[in-house]
Amino acid sequence: MKTVITAGNDAPHRFGTIAIVGRPNVGKSTLLNALVGQKLSITSDKAQTTRHRLLGVRTAGAVQYAFVDTPGFQLRHTRALNRALNRTVTGALGEVDVVLWVVEAGQLGSDDARVGALIPAGKPTILVANKLDRVARREQLLPWLQNLGANHPLLAEIVPLSARRQGDATRLLDILAPYIPESDWAFDPDALTDRSERFLAAEILREKLFRLTGDELPYTSAVLIERFEQEGALRRVAAAIVVERDGHKAMVIGAGGERLKRISTEARVEMQRLFDAPVFLEVWVKTRSGWADDQSAVRAFGYED
Numbered sequence: 320m321k322t323v324i325t326a327g328n329d330a331p332h333r334f335g336t337i338a339i340v341g342r343p344n345v346g347k348s349t350l351l352n353a354l355v356g357q358k359l360s361i362t363s364d365k366a367q368t369t370r371h372r373l374l375g376v377r378t379a380g381a382v383q384y385a386f387v388d389t390p391g392f393q394l395r396h397t398r399a400l401n402r403a404l405n406r407t408v409t410g411a412l413g414e415v416d417v418v419l420w421v422v423e424a425g426q427l428g429s430d431d432a433r434v435g436a437l438i439p440a441g442k443p444t445i446l447v448a449n450k451l452d453r454v455a456r457r458e459q460l461l462p463w464l465q466n467l468g469a470n471h472p473l474l475a476e477i478v479p480l481s482a483r484r485q486g487d488a489t490r491l492l493d494i495l496a497p498y499i500p501e502s503d504w505a506f507d508p509d510a511l512t513d514r515s516e517r518f519l520a521a522e523i524l525r526e527k528l529f530r531l532t533g534d535e536l537p538y539t540s541a542v543l544i545e546r547f548e549q550e551g552a553l554r555r556v557a558a559a560i561v562v563e564r565d566g567h568k569a570m571v572i573g574a575g576g577e578r579l580k581r582i583s584t585e586a587r588v589e590m591q592r593l594f595d596a597p598v599f600l601e602v603w604v605k606t607r608s609g610w611a612d613d614q615s616a617v618r619a620f621g622y623e624d
């Protein structure tokens with residue numbers, strides 16, 4: 320008989336992938352950042368901010384979690400861009416060990432239910448009722464939670480929280496741990512993501528674009544990194560913001576170029592923080608009409624994983 324001797328605190332390693340899914344704007348990317356403990360995924364109050372699956376790795380104790388942030392799933396718009404985003408969600412759901420299905424606390428509408436229906440049967444699923452800080456009357460949440468449990472008996476857990484609170488994310492890590500399979504780790508303990516700096520640079524610039532322009536700028540604006548070079552520690556980045564109309568171009572540039580300047584400065588500062596290195600960033604604005612309806616353009620912009 321073989322005897323395995325394990326030292327006191329030498330728990331077996333666990334590794335698993337966890338998809339974060341939900342309708343647009345429920346706080347999936349904010350939650351990923353809190354779970355990973357680092358701002359990695361871009362967030363904004365505009366729907367469909369996230370356009371790519373993004374892996375965020377967190378190693379805590381014996382457990383390594385690989386979180387997969389996904390675009391908000393929606394069926395309201397049917398452009399080529401939206402169809403590509405939805406395919407990213409269904410693709411991720413098929414591959415992971417566990418699902419975090421994010422909704423807003425106190426709300427579970429038909430758009431949320433459609434996301435729930437995509438989750439493959441038998442996949443351990445935790446419902447996260449996010450934005451708990453926005454619920455004014457906590458006592459009204461209890462019957463909502465009880466009702467939810469009764470209507471969705473297959474949910475492994477229901478966790479009300481606020482993704483903006485770091486302590487809540489830490490608690491969620493503990494809740495998740497038993498659902499993560501025993502396995503060797505797939506990443507270095509200090510790994511954060513499998514994405515390149517070039518990819519992250521494009522995302523950071525798109526976040527500033529989304530945050531610093533009003534609702535008048537359609538969500539179909541995109542960012543392309545045309546050059547990303549390293550000279551010693553310095554990163555030299557040339558990027559293009561692609562919009563659908565000349566009017567949108569003027570909007571991004573702003574009076575006297577002020578808005579574009581602010582977008583570029585904020586993006587550069589955040590890139591420097593994430594890369595821990597100096598960044599030289601040049602940004603242009605270009606018009607390309609109708610790209611979001613054009614399957615090949617959507618693919619060329621990388622919106623298909």
Ligand SMILES: Nc1nc2c(ncn2[C@@H]2O[C@H](COP(=O)(O)OP(=O)(O)OP(=O)(O)O)[C@@H](O)[C@H]2O)c(=O)[nH]1
Nearest residue numbers: 343344345346347348349362363367368369391482
């Ligand atoms: N009050 C409050 N706001 C939150 C919370 N979590 C996220 N938000 C805000 O909700 C908005 C959307 O957050 P995101 O993390 O970008 O949402 P998302 O689900 O990733 O959105 P898409 O990528 O567009 O599908 C942002 O303005 C966040 O700051 C929370 O716990 N409380």
Ligand SMILES: [Mg+2]
Nearest residue numbers: 347348368369
């Ligand atoms: Mg997102």
